[in-house]
Amino acid sequence: MPILGDIALGKYVAGTSILHRLDPRTKLLVVVLWMSAALASHGVAPVVAFCLFILATASLSRLPAGLLLRNLRSFLWLLLMTASLHALMTPGHLLWHVPWLDLDVTHEGLQAAAIFTLRLGAVVTAASLLTLTTSPLELTDGIERLLRPFRRIGVPAHELAMMISIALRFIPVLAEEAERLQKAQMARGAEFGGHPVARARKLVPLLVPLFLSAFARADRLAIAMEARGYRGGEGRTQYRQLAYRRADALATFVCVCGCGAMWWISATGVGLQP
Amino acid sequence: MAQRLSPALLAELSVAIALAAVLSVFKLKLPHLIYGGSISLHTLPIAVVALRHGVRAGMLAGVAYGFINFVMTPYFVHPVQLILDYPVAFGVLGAAGLMAQCKSRWLAAVAVMGAGALRLGVHVLSGMVYFGDLAPAGTPVWQYSLLYNCSYMVPETLIASAVIIVLIRRLAH
Numbered sequence: 400m401p402i403l404g405d406i407a408l409g410k411y412v413a414g415t416s417i418l419h420r421l422d423p424r425t426k427l428l429v430v431v432l433w434m435s436a437a438l439a440s441h442g443v444a445p446v447v448a449f450c451l452f453i454l455a456t457a458s459l460s461r462l463p464a465g466l467l468l469r470n471l472r473s474f475l476w477l478l479l480m481t482a483s484l485h486a487l488m489t490p491g492h493l494l495w496h497v498p499w500l501d502l503d504v505t506h507e508g509l510q511a512a513a514i515f516t517l518r519l520g521a522v523v524t525a526a527s528l529l530t531l532t533t534s535p536l537e538l539t540d541g542i543e544r545l546l547r548p549f550r551r552i553g554v555p556a557h558e559l560a561m562m563i564s565i566a567l568r569f570i571p572v573l574a575e576e577a578e579r580l581q582k583a584q585m586a587r588g589a590e591f592g593g594h595p596v597a598r599a600r601k602l603v604p605l606l607v608p609l610f611l612s613a614f615a616r617a618d619r620l621a622i623a624m625e626a627r628g629y630r631g632g633e634g635r636t637q638y639r640q641l642a643y644r645r646a647d648a649l650a651t652f653v654c655v656c657g658c659g660a661m662w663w664i665s666a667t668g669v670g671l672q673p
Numbered sequence: 674m675a676q677r678l679s680p681a682l683l684a685e686l687s688v689a690i691a692l693a694a695v696l697s698v699f700k701l702k703l704p705h706l707i708y709g710g711s712i713s714l715h716t717l718p719i720a721v722v723a724l725r726h727g728v729r730a731g732m733l734a735g736v737a738y739g740f741i742n743f744v745m746t747p748y749f750v751h752p753v754q755l756i757l758d759y760p761v762a763f764g765v766l767g768a769a770g771l772m773a774q775c776k777s778r779w780l781a782a783v784a785v786m787g788a789g790a791l792r793l794g795v796h797v798l799s800g801m802v803y804f805g806d807l808a809p810a811g812t813p814v815w816q817y818s819l820l821y822n823c824s825y826m827v828p829e830t831l832i833a834s835a836v837i838i839v840l841i842r843r844l845a846h
Contacts, residue, residue: 410747431752438751438806476707477750481807488809515807519750526749535744542740555733558678562737565687566694570741573688573695599832602699602714606836607843609692610721617688621681631677 410470410527411534417646418460418532423541425647429654430529434522436658440665443510446518448664452657453521453528460532470527471520478516485512539563540641557631569616576612580605678733682726686734689718693738694745703825708800709748709758710825716766716792716833717840720785723770724841731767739763750803757799765791778841782834789830796822 413419418426437449457467471478487500491507533541543560550556581591584605591601678686693715700713719738723731739759749755768791772784800818808814 434752473748474750477807484808484812488812511809519807522750526747526755530744530747530749538744539740555678558683558733559737559740561683562687562690562733563740565684566690566737566741569688569691570694573691574698577695598699598701599714599836603836603839603843606696606714606717606840609695610718610840610844613688613692613718614685617685618681620688621679621684624680624684629680 410530412462412466412531413534414461414532416459416461416532418456418528420646421532421650422641422643422647423533423537424544424641425643425650426529426533427538427541427545429650430525432654432658433525436661437518437522437525440661441514442665443514445661445664446514446521448657448661450517450521453524456528457524460528462528462531466531467524467527470531471523474519474523478519481519482512482516485515535567536564536639539567540637540639544641557635565620572616573609573613577605577609580608580612678730682730685726686722686730686737689722689734690738690741692718694741697742697745706821706825708821709746710796710822712825712829712832714833714836715742716763716785716789716829717836719763719766720769720781720788720833720837721840721844723767723788724773724781724784724837726770727773728767728770731770732764733767735763735766736760751806754799754803757795757802762792762795762799765795778838781841782838785834785837786830789826789833793822793826793830796826 433449433452437446440446440449457464486504486508487497487502489505489508489511490503491505494504494506494509496503530538539560543556546554546556546559585591589601589604591598591605593601696717697713697715700711700715702711715738719731719735722734739762742763743749743755743759748758766788769781769784769788771787772780775781775784797815797818800822801815804812804818805814
């Protein structure tokens with residue numbers, strides 16, 4: 400079993416587009432703001448506006464359309480379930496009766512199904528754009544910087560970011576170790592197949608050396624950190640410096656204006672309500 | 674101001690998180706789990722560090738692993754769902770550290786079950802939030818979320834509890 404090959408560390412696709420070059424903090428905040436605004440808005444007009452904005456943003460990312468569609472495929476069941484529930488369970492003007500389910504498909508139901516499915520698809524694509532254009536290390540740095548103000552109330556932002564960075568570095572090392580141990584056990588006649596409980600039981604001889612080896616590595620890492628004078632986050636400099644540029648300010652401004660427009664359209668009732 | 678983590682503890686937590694990510698590969702994906710979730714042993718390293726170093730260390734490791742789990746298998750449909758399903762759901766596994774002072778491996782298994790129950794509660798709440806937002810009014814959202822999440826969380830927690838009994842005995846040797 401190729402363990403290392405099964406670990407997909409993010410779906411990041413390297414690139415030089417404007418979206419790739421944006422500060423991770425900007426991307427995180429913009430995605431959360433847009434998603435919140437989209438989920439809070441109802442009606443055709445705001446949802447269509449949101450979908451158009453996401454399409455425009457996706458084109459700026461210069462990612463292949465097939466890649467974005469493949470990402471949507473993981474959510475296919477959720478999209479289908481959302482569409483079906485709304486189509487079959489929303490009361491209104493009857494279009495046709497489904498006798499074997501004893502449910503009605505209504506005009507309002509179909510409209511709600513289209514709105515909610517489009518909205519969900521756009522929300523998922525917005526989230527995919529974040530993970531496709533931001534590397535895990537950039538995301539870690541972004542989260543650390545966003546959590547920094549909360550250090551005053553005891554949130555260990557630096558420690559969390561440090562742990563994530565070290566863990567990302569150690570995943571391939573431990574995956575190789577697990578693969579080596581697994582092959583060694585199989586050479587001695589061990590089998591890792593069978594029903595779930597049997598498989599879990601057979602993993603124990605693999606887990607014990609894996610845990611011991613991991614803890615031994617942690618000891619060596621701690622000695623190396625202490626020898627290099629690691630003293631935590633205070634006064635620590637970074638190799639990768641995050642910089643808030645003009646493009647970030649522009650992206651934030653566009654996002655805030657867009658969210659405001661969606662809120663205004665929802666509040667004033669422009670567009671058909673589901 | 675929170676107490677600073679020693680390099681030894683920081684290194685151990687980091688390696689435990691990496692180990693959790695590696696163990697997440699050994700998973701059983703049941704056909705009905707269409708909205709994510711699987712049965713694996715990835716919670717074991719978090720539970721082990723919680724049992725060795727207490728609630729705070731376990732929670733920190735859990736929150737950091739939640740981020741790694743999101744990077745590995747992103748399922749992001751709602752901002753509240755993102756926070757609940759990743760940092761909070763794995764962070765509450767640190768509750769296993771309440772039994773950190775107990776030497777009994779049976780109590781360790783109970784701690785893993787308790788932490789698993791808390792994680793189940795968080796996933797159910799997350800399901801209620803995001804599915805409640807998507808489904809029409811009147812859909813029995815919480816029952817569906819409870820059934821869906823129990824279908825993989827209960828076997829996963831039982832298997833993790835059984836394995837930790839053996840694991841703690843062997844690691845103590």
